[in-house]
Structures are given as structure tokens and as C-alpha cells.
Amino acid sequence: MRPVPTRRAVHLGTCAVAAGVLLMAGQAAPAVAAAQSDTLWINAPSEQSLPLGTAGGAPEERRLDIGLTHDNENYTVTDGRLTVDITGIAGIAEVTWPENCAPSGTTAVCSVPEVPVGWGDYTPQVHLTVRAADGAVAGAQGRIVYSAVATGPAGEMRAPLDSFDTTLSVASGPDLALGGLAPVTGTVPGAVHDVPLTVTNKGNERSDGFSLRMSASYGLGFAARHPECTYRETAGDYAPMTHVDCAFGEAIEPGETFTLPGGLDLALAAYAMNERLDVTVEPGAGATDLSGEDNYGIVAFEAAGTADFAVRGARVEGAAGDTVDAALTFRNKGPAWVGNLGSGDSVAVVDFTVPQGVTVTGAPEGCEARTLAGAYHPQHLGAPRYSCAMPYWVSESAKRSFAFQLRIDEVVPDAEGRLYLRPESPGLPAFPFDPNTRNNTAKVVVNATPEA
Numbered sequence: 001m002r003p004v005p006t007r008r009a010v011h012l013g014t015c016a017v018a019a020g021v022l023l024m025a026g027q028a029a030p031a032v033a034a035a036q037s038d039t040l041w042i043n044a045p046s047e048q049s050l051p052l053g054t055a056g057g058a059p060e061e062r063r064l065d066i067g068l069t070h071d072n073e074n075y076t077v078t079d080g081r082l083t084v085d086i087t088g089i090a091g092i093a094e095v096t097w098p099e100n101c102a103p104s105g106t107t108a109v110c111s112v113p114e115v116p117v118g119w120g121d122y123t124p125q126v127h128l129t130v131r132a133a134d135g136a137v138a139g140a141q142g143r144i145v146y147s148a149v150a151t152g153p154a155g156e157m158r159a160p161l162d163s164f165d166t167t168l169s170v171a172s173g174p175d176l177a178l179g180g181l182a183p184v185t186g187t188v189p190g191a192v193h194d195v196p197l198t199v200t201n202k203g204n205e206r207s208d209g210f211s212l213r214m215s216a217s218y219g220l221g222f223a224a225r226h227p228e229c230t231y232r233e234t235a236g237d238y239a240p241m242t243h244v245d246c247a248f249g250e251a252i253e254p255g256e257t258f259t260l261p262g263g264l265d266l267a268l269a270a271y272a273m274n275e276r277l278d279v280t281v282e283p284g285a286g287a288t289d290l291s292g293e294d295n296y297g298i299v300a301f302e303a304a305g306t307a308d309f310a311v312r313g314a315r316v317e318g319a320a321g322d323t324v325d326a327a328l329t330f331r332n333k334g335p336a337w338v339g340n341l342g343s344g345d346s347v348a349v350v351d352f353t354v355p356q357g358v359t360v361t362g363a364p365e366g367c368e369a370r371t372l373a374g375a376y377h378p379q380h381l382g383a384p385r386y387s388c389a390m391p392y393w394v395s396e397s398a399k400r401s402f403a404f405q406l407r408i409d410e411v412v413p414d415a416e417g418r419l420y421l422r423p424e425s426p427g428l429p430a431f432p433f434d435p436n437t438r439n440n441t442a443k444v445v446v447n448a449t450p451e452a
Contacts, residue, residue, distance in 0.1 A: 038072040040157040041118055042082065042146045042164040049171045049290040050093055050132040051204040054254045059132040060175070060202055061096075062291070064166060066110075066126040068148055069118025070157070077157065080112030080150040082126055089133075089142035093168045096129035115150050130168060138172040174283040175203030176210060176252070177294035181279060184301045189272045189336070192223050195264040195299055199281050201252040202294075209284030210258075212246040218337055218393070219272030220301065223265035239339045239393035247284070266301075271396035273305035273336040273433060305336035306435050307396070309348055313419045313442035318408045323361055326406055326444055328352055328419055330390060332398040338433065339393035346389040346424040348431070350402060353385050355417035355446045362405030364388065389424065408446065417444035 044066040053059040068080040086095055087106040097103050101110040110126045128144075144166045148159040180196035187193065201207050212229075216222065218240040225231060229246035252258050266277065277299040283289050310333055314326040330350050332338065338347045353372070354360055359382055363369070369383035370376070377383040388402045420441040423430060430437065 038070050038075050038077070038152055038157070040077065040080075040115065040148055040150050040152075040159045041069050041071075042148050042159050043067045043069055043118065043124065044146055044164055044166050046165075047167045047169065048130065049169050049175075050130060050136075051175055051202070051290050052132055052136070052138060052170060052172045054204045057204075057254075060204065061129050061131045064128040064130055064144075065124035066128065066146065067118075067122060067124035068112045068115045068150065068159075069122060070115050070150070070152070071117065071119070073117045073119075075153050077115040077150050077152045078113060080115040080125075080148060082110040082112060083147045084108045084110060084126075084128070085145040085147075087145075089130075089144060089168055092133055092136050092140045092142040092170060093130050094133050095144075098127050098129075100126065101128075112150070132170045136170045138170055140170040141167060143167050171290050173203050173205050173290050174201050174207035174252070174254075174287055175290035176200070176207055176281050176283055177202050178279055178281055178297045179257070181277075181297035181299045184299065187268060187301060187303050189219075189268050189270050189303050189305050191303070192265055192267045193301070195266055195277070197260045197264045197279065198257050199252065200257040201254050203290050204254050205287075206254065207252045207283040207285075207287065209247065209249045209251065211282045211284060212244075212248065213280045213282075214244040214246075215278040216242040216244070216266070217275045217277070217339065217341060218395075219269045219303070219305075220275040220277060221267045221269060223267040224262060226260070226262070237391075239341065249284075266299075268301060268303050271305070271335055271337050272301070272303045273307065273338060274341075275301040275303065276341055277301075303336075305433065307336040307338050307431075307433050308333035308436050308439070309338075309421055309431055309434050310436075310439035311350060311419050311421055311442045313417075313444045315445045315448055316406065317447050320408055320411050323405050323407045324446075326404045328388070328402045328404065328442075328444065330398075330400045330402075330421070332394045332396060334396035336433065337394060337396045337398075341393075344392050346392060347394050348390045348421050349424055350388040350390070351385070351418075351420050351422055352388065352402075352404070352444070353418040354383070354406075355412075355415040355444055357410040357412035357415050358406040358408050358446055360386070360404055361407045362403070364402050364404075367402060406446065411447055413447055413449050415446040417446075419444055 051060045070077045085107045101108040112125045116122045146164040150157045177200045179198040229244050233242050280296050310331045312329040316324040316326050318324045367386040367388040369380050370385040372384045
């Protein structure tokens with residue numbers, strides 16, 4: 001199985017995770033934790049369509065980006081050598097080799113001096129240019145096969161054999177690609193931006209019309225609407241969005257580019273902060289796009305909005321043996337909404353440390369029981385600490401209460417519990433958008449001493 005770096009999906013409202021398997025390569029497994037193993041991997045596309053040429057024209061070229069990575073960030077891996085075998089694409093496709101590859105017959109060895117860790121973002125090191133061979137016919141297929149070696153701390157490392165290849169398919173049809181979708185930075189709530197969206201046909205056949213689908217996040221609106229499009233707004237458990245479905249009848253010939261009439265004007269609402277527009281294009285008349293990798297794009301908007309997160313505690317009283325209710329409240333005082341649209345992480349966690357002398361006999365299901373140190377607590381009730389996660393988005397005026405029942409086992413005057421807001425991941429910075437962090441903490445006081 002080909003490993004894929006673990007990461008969140010980028011489509012709005014969806015989340016997917018893929019993980020590789022850690023294996024030992026080039027050395028016997030040591031009697032230490034599995035984290036000390038390492039593996040060399042080849043990251044290559046599993047398939048690629050190659051369009052035939054138009055009448056009298058050369059076939060469109062495609063680029064294959066291939067990279068070497070390894071798993072363990074504690075190790076340094078160098079002298080990567082990627083072997084590319086193109087025996088299987090004879091008569092089907094032609095390859096142009098980059099400068100860091102040394103071809104010999106139907107193989108080439110490509111140099112990667114330093115192999116990076118592959119669990120984060122990295123840049124592929126080998127870029128092959130491929131196109132359909134002269135005389136190739138639609139439907140023909142062939143495989144490029146890869147192998148690799150590198151040098152690690154214990155010597156030679158080899159990527160798992162017979163695990164990495166790219167299937168090339170000669171095809172005929174339209175190949176639509178989106179353009180003009182650059183990030184928008186340095187903007188502010190209330191601003192309007194024209195996104196120069198374009199659609200280019202990189203295939204060898206005409207696209208008889210095309211469909212365009214867009215999803216705009218909550219703080220992003222369409223300042224101008226097109227008659228070819230229908231607009232609908234959604235809400236519920238997921239963050240509110242505007243969905244747009246467009247059907248354009250314009251034919252796009254091979255090599256031509258279509259520009260959206262009047263442009264695409266997008267307005268940032270007064271409550272906007274970090275927004276995004278997702279765009280997908282497909283050819284019309286039931287045609288299949290030759291390559292879907294450039295049919296989807298995102299425009300990210302970084303607006304200088306702020307959101308004031310706050311928590312409110314409670315003051316309760318009772319005698320020994322009494323059970324009292326304590327409502328712990330989260331509020332977003334705005335003016336901006338907040339949504340972790342890319343990661344899907346909770347926007348904030350309400351962390352509650354239970355006061356001395358009381359036992360929690362009722363806690364919301366969405367609040368996780370913890371030890372005082374923050375570790376897992378086996379029982380939902382009776383824990384000394386609770387972590388209550390907010391959803392991945394909150395509106396500009398969101399308010400949510402967490403209802404706890406506290407049994408007073410012992411009357412301790414002015415017993416205080418702590419309530420504070422934190423990010424879902426402890427290592428993340430604490431709400432850089434929040435201009436007032438003083439109200440990110442509060443107290444839960446049991447049996448406060450009356451003031452004189």
C-alpha cells in the first residue's frame with residue numbers, strides 16, 4: 001500500500017485521514033520503541049491521463065511530481081537515488097528527463113541529496129514531463145515503475161519493492177483547469193474583492209459547456225450574482241455556507257480560456273475573519289474530464305477580524321449533602337465568527353477544575369472527564385477536572401452553557417474551581433484573534449463568605 005502523509009482534508013465540511021505503516025528498512029529491528037524505526041518512501045501519483053493531440057497539433061504535456069521521504073524526524077537521510085523504469089510505456093508515452101536524472105536506455109537514476117521527513121508539507125524533488133507518444137491510440141495504458149535507495153544512520157535504506165508505480169492512460173476529451181484562484185491577504189471585514197476566475201481547456205477535445213460549483217464560508221457573500229447560477233444557503237450542525245451551482249453553455253475549444261463574465265465579486269461581511277471559497281469545474285454534455293487534479297481550487301481570505309471569547313463561572317451555595325446546579329458558560333462577543341474550516345478542530349475547549357469539597361454527580365456528555373493533570377479519567381462522574389469542547393465553528397454571537405451538578409460533601413468556605421479557555425491542541429497559540437484575554441478565565445465558587 002502506498003503511504004500518504006496524515007493531514008486534514010481541504011474540502012469544506014469534510015474530513016479525511018490517511019496513514020502509512022511504519023516498517024524497518026535496511027536493518028534488523030532493534031529492541032527499542034517502534035518510534036525509532038524509519039522507512040524510505042516514494043511519493044508518486046498512482047495514475048495520469050495523457051491527452052492525444054488536436055488535429056495537426058502535438059499532444060499536451062503533463063508533469064509527474066515524484067518525491068522521496070522518510071518517517072523518523074530524529075534521523076537524517078541523505079544520498080537518495082530514485083530509479084525510474086519506463087519500459088512499460090514504450091509506444092504509449094514519451095518522457096523528458098529533468099537535470100537531476102541520468103537516463104540510460106529505458107531507466108534513469110534521479111538524485112535526491114537530502115531526503116525530508118514526509119509527515120508534513122514537503123516539495124517533490126523529481127519532475128518528469130510526459131506526453132502521449134506519436135501513434136498512440138486512446139485507451140492505451142502503460143506503467144512507470146519506481147524504486148529507491150538512500151543512506152540512513154544505520155546504512156543503506158530501500159523503499160519497499162514493487163509498491164510504487166504510475167499508470168499512464170492515453171485518452172481523448174476535454175481537460176478543464178481552474179485559474180485565478182490566488183489567496184487574498186491583508187483584507188478587512190466589509191471589503192469587496194474581484195476574483196479573476198478562469199477555466200482553461202487543456203485537453204484535445206472541445207468542452208460543450210461546463211458546470212461550476214462553489215461553496216462560500218459564512219462570512220463571505222456574493223456581491224454580484226450571475227443568471228447562469230442558482231444560490232442556496234445552508235445551516236445546521238455545520239457552519240453556515242452559501243452553495244452555488246452554475247451551468248454555462250459556452251463551448252471551450254482546446255487551448256482556449258473562458259473568463260467569467262463580469263468577474264466574481266465576493267464581499268466580506270462585518271463578522272468575517274478567515275474565509276474561504278471552494279470551486280469545482282466539470283465539462284458539460286456528460287463528458288469526462290481527462291484529469292481531475294486541477295478541477296478544484298480554494299481561495300482563502302485572511303481578514304483582520306477579531307473575536308472576543310469569554311467564559312462565565314458560577315457561585316453556588318448549599319449544606320453538606322446538598323446537590324447544586326452550576327452552569328458554566330462560553331460566549332463569543334464578536335464581532336467576528338470563528339471557524340476552523342481546514343482542520344475541523346474545536347474552536348476552543350472550556351477547561352473546568354472542580355472546587356474542593358464537592359463531587360460532580362452530573363456532567364454533560366460532551367465534556368470529557370480528566371485527572372487533575374489532564375490525563376484520561378476512567379469514570380465520567382466524580383472526576384476532578386473536565387474538558388468541554390466547543391464545535392469547530394461559532395457564530396459572532398454564540399453562547400453555550402454546560403450544566404454540572406455538584407454534590408457538596410464538605411462545606412469549605414470560598415471553595416474555588418477554575419474555569420478557563422484553551423485551544424484544542426495544547427501546543428497551539430491561545431486565540432491570536434482575541435483582543436481581550438482577561439475574560440478567558442473565571443471561577444466557580446462554592447459557599448462564598450458573605451462580604452462584610
